Amino acid sequence: MTATVKYDEVEVGQEIPERTYPVKRLDLVKYAGASGDFNPIHWNENFAKSVGLPDVIAHGMYTMAEGGRFVTDWAGDPGAVIDYGVRFSSMVVVPDDEGAEIVISGKIEEKREDNTVVVALTARAAGEKVLTRAKATVRLA
């Protein structure tokens, strides 16, 4: 496991710059196929509205995957992630044409032994926090 970020060079409170991940209906269709989660609330607007949702919503796991991508891009090796958990606090509503944007940022919350750090993630869509208690534990170089 070869993370490129060095433990000794990371400080508690350090921020990881924000990144924006666009999400379109096509992404959700691809994600449905790749993950096997074909719940129609993620691709069928009529169905989504019939069960009381405002529109098609992204899979929570799609948002979690973008958070994972944010962390692994920062750490330099996906194998360096040893724990990753989130709570899905709000829906990412994905309108047909314009889609949505997931904006993710991070902060070093804690330095632990064994060269590990806890990264706290913030993820927003349309101004709402879509993840809470989002934390990844990463083993650094």
Place this chain on the structure above:
Amino acid sequence: MRTRLEGMDCMALNRDFIGRAFPPSEPYEVSRVKIREFAEAIGDPNPVYRDRDAAKAAGHPDVIAPPTFPIVITLGSDALLDPELGLNFAMVVHGEQRFEYQRPLRAGDVVVTESTISGIRSIGRNERLDIQTVVTTVEGEHICTSHNVLIERGA
């Protein structure tokens, strides 16, 4: 989730399922093609998900899977399909998800999953279902444990 639904009933989940452990899944072989498909679907161009040489250069024996890939084999648990449980999938949203990793899944792994329903409780009008799934190779190596919370939205 503040959506209110009029005129739809939400059946309480069957509490007899609390603590129920389900038999191991059929073995699942993690393939390079599936890893690539998943990486494409999440829009992640990282070469360690596609290129064996890049993965080896990063210290892995073969291409590895993104951190959330285990959902492919842990979410569709047979445990949830039992009609006796009473879960209405149309009303289900994902509440929480956590993975604890011993190492990343990688191409060539043949794994089995074992799920346990660790809790069911009501939260307001909703039902909360906690599922824990352990992923191990057929050789018995523990890869990761998934903690999954599903919320069945109530009327």
